Amino acid sequence: MTPNWDDMRVFLAVAREESLSAAGRQLKIDPATVGRRIARLEASLEAPLFTKSQQGYLLTAPGERLMEHGLKAEEAMRAAVGAMAGTSKTLSGQIRIGAPDGSANYLLPQVCAKISDANPDLDIQILALPRVINLSRREADMAVTVSAPTAGSLLVQKITDYKLHLVATRDYLTSYPAIRTIQDLSGHRMIGYIPDMIFDRELDYLVDIGVDRVALASNSVSVQLRQATLGTGVCVAHDFTLPFHPNLQKILTDQVSLTRSFHLVRHQGDQRNERLNRFAQALSQGIREEVERLEAQVSP
Amino acid sequence: MTPNWDDMRVFLAVAREESLSAAGRQLKIDPATVGRRIARLEASLEAPLFTKSQQGYLLTAPGERLMEHGLKAEEAMRAAVGAMAGTSKTLSGQIRIGAPDGSANYLLPQVCAKISDANPDLDIQILALPRVINLSRREADMAVTVSAPTAGSLLVQKITDYKLHLVATRDYLTSYPAIRTIQDLSGHRMIGYIPDMIFDRELDYLVDIGVDRVALASNSVSVQLRQATLGTGVCVAHDFTLPFHPNLQKILTDQVSLTRSFHLVRHQGDQRNERLNRFAQALSQGIREEVERLEAQVSP
DNA sequence: CCTGTCCTTTGCATTTTTGCAAAACATCTT
DNA sequence: AAGATGTTTTGCAAAAATGCAAAGGACAGG
Incomplete structure (x- = not known):
């Protein structure tokens, strides 16, 4: 029977989190439901997608193959949602930013507070990690970096x-x-x-x-x-x-x-994603203005 | 809120058929349900996707934009399902073949009967139309043709x-x-x-x-x-x-x-779709053998 | 070794979705 | 003009999905 496309969305979360509970938290649905959705998907595809235990749900070989295609479906769905954003006044949903913890601690809180005030239905997540954020793996929707990456299909713009x-x-x-x-x-x-x-x-x-x-x-x-x-x-x-x-x-x-300079790095596939474009524009401008405001307070 | 990905699958059917009833038939769900799924998708995307009347459901401008991305999601989901096919002994689901009615009437019934015998869970649809099948628009999964098309991103193989x-x-x-x-x-x-x-x-x-x-x-x-x-x-x-x-x-x-020659024409995007590959192989071989068998019965 | 925490899975109640049938409307044919 | 056919939409019952709670298991820490 035709698999339920929405089960693929659940599948991707479990594949990433390697856990029904963690995936349930991320998706805001009950872990029992997550488990049932995975079972339904496996039945419709007639393939075991995970090796299952309480220690975790790990992808099988068929599951790995499914994930490749699932990521493409996800990209298309993200772009679809993004294409609709231009029709709405304010942003909604969830956006995650990766950033080194300097900017994550001292800039992004203020900048994101303002963006959140202007877009009450938007959930913003600041991923502060002392390492390079992997946008290809979609660890975040976009990243603030110091060095401009040169490899990979990424969009890079200098902020300030x-x-x-x-x-x-x-x-x-x-x-x-x-x-x-x-x-x-x-x-x-x-x-x-x-x-x-x-x-x-x-x-x-x-x-x-x-x-x-x-x-x-x-x-x-x-x-x-x-x-x-x-x-x-x-x-x-x-x-x-x-x-x-x-x-x-x-x-x-x-x-x-x-x-040094801050850069905003995004996945090239999001280039025409209006929702993320609007957010990126607000974020860049916010960072630029905040750096300027804070540096003005420091004596020469 | 996050749109239900499966609503996109329903959306694509309505966009193609321009009718809740026709889409419901194609998807094997009630038109009332189709209407509700479209309403739910519109609510989650905060955008009107169709102009609605009893004469039909026609895409709006936002609906057109959504369709572009929806088609990509569909391609990814088809590839995902296809990638799973190798893991199963027999094929399942539904496959549609376009063919000129000569081969549709005199070859495909026997060939498809055999394929169906070997794959009881597979539904095969023979689209016999006196015109060129549009694979780009996904009117069929593959097409038997006489002329080999030269334009478009298509895979062409001569059958016999x-x-x-x-x-x-x-x-x-x-x-x-x-x-x-x-x-x-x-x-x-x-x-x-x-x-x-x-x-x-x-x-x-x-x-x-x-x-x-x-x-x-x-x-x-x-x-x-x-x-x-x-x-x-x-x-x-x-x-x-x-x-x-x-x-x-x-x-x-x-x-x-x-x-003359029969060719099997497929969408290039299905090149690594194992499920469709297996079906295409069986179809080509079946047509080849059936032409040979029938022509052998005709006196020179 | 025991306790606490977190996991998955299962049973049951609740909620949501779907199918069915009917109503209302539009179009076509006789 | 009337009847037939097909559409969408809505109300209600049935079916399916989900959340909740509990059970059982694994692992870590004291």
Whole structure:
């Protein structure tokens, strides 16, 4: 019998989450229903799609083959929904943004709050991960990145430049030897990324500055800034984060001033998706304005 | 809210049939249900998809846009189902073949009966139309044709050659002046295709033979043969039809012997659809064997 | 080893969807 | 003009799907 196309939507969620419960949460339906929908799909296709256990639902070989086609169906359905968006005043549904946690923590909350105010029926999800978001696998609808990706069928647009400077607390600076030159840094504790976990070359600030040892490291910008705010060392901070940490001040600004850029990266298949286009436009403009507003609050 | 993907499947049927009733018949669901599914889809997309009346359901501009994406979703879902077919011993579901009515009447019934015997869960539909089947519009899953199409993203494979000869009944031949040469035909009633409705140049047999007037014409081969069987004239017949009309005999075989070929035409997008591949293989082989079997029964 | 947590599956009640039949309307044929 | 045929829409009963709760199992932590 003809499979129910909507069962394919459920199938994709289970394939991704590898769990009836998790898929049920994502789809907002009962796990019992998810299980029944999978059973119905398997019956109509006469093929076992998962190996089943309480530890998880894992795709079989036929299930893998089905998933390939299911992803195409999903893309078409997304585009279909997107094509309808132009007819509505406000956006609805759910959109997920991937972002490095610097922008995820310090920019996106404000930007997305405004977008949400203007589009009450839209659910926005900020995926803050210290790694490259895989848009091909649809981990998110779009991603804010620092480096512009060059490979894959992706759309990339530059959003804005932003500045970074070395920072430390005033207490730290008065308690430790003066920092007048870059060479003086070698006598200080540096805070930064975990070197072998840096997932974007453009985030490797300290190498640019000439620092080769990081005593306090984290893969999370907010953790790094919290450590700096405690007065435990010197780190590189985005200017737009400084209004949130008034006890941090810039140092060596005449010698070290870094500039990076945010890019918005999207799946090429979404190019004509009006719904995502509208959201992307609002997001880019929001980020641009927020960076400008926050950097204006930081003394030169 | 998230549209139900299966509502898209219903939407496509209504868009094609331009009628709830016709779509319901095609989908084997009640027209009332079809109407409700369309209403639900329109509500979820917040867009009117059809202009509605008892005369029919016609797509609106948003509906047209939706259809583009819906067709892609459909292609993906068909491929998905097709990818599963290899896992099952027998085929199931529904497959529609377009064919000119010569092969539709005299070959496909036997060939499809055998395929159906081997695949009890498969519904086979023979679309016999006196015109070119539009595979791009998915009027059928595949088509048997005489001319090999050269345009469009289609897969074409030659199935077999077959022969055609001038025929008439014995009674006709004894009641009317003898036919010894092609020129003698001008004093006889010719049966053939309606000239301005010939949809395939390869079917324009009488032009090849040099006959320029068709006194008894039809766009249907079976009608033509029935007329010939009544002894009302001379027509061109496929050799494989002659075992069904034992009172028809070939004439002028030394002067007129036509050869044509059957081709199987499929949508390029179905190239890796295992379910349709298996069916196509069985169909081609079946037609090949059936032409051979029937032509063997006809005296030279 | 025991407890807690989370998973899948099953039974049952509730909700939703569907089929059926009828009403209303439009079109075509006699 | 009347009857026949086919359409869409609506109300209601029947069927199907879903949610809820509980049972049973697996795994992790204390």
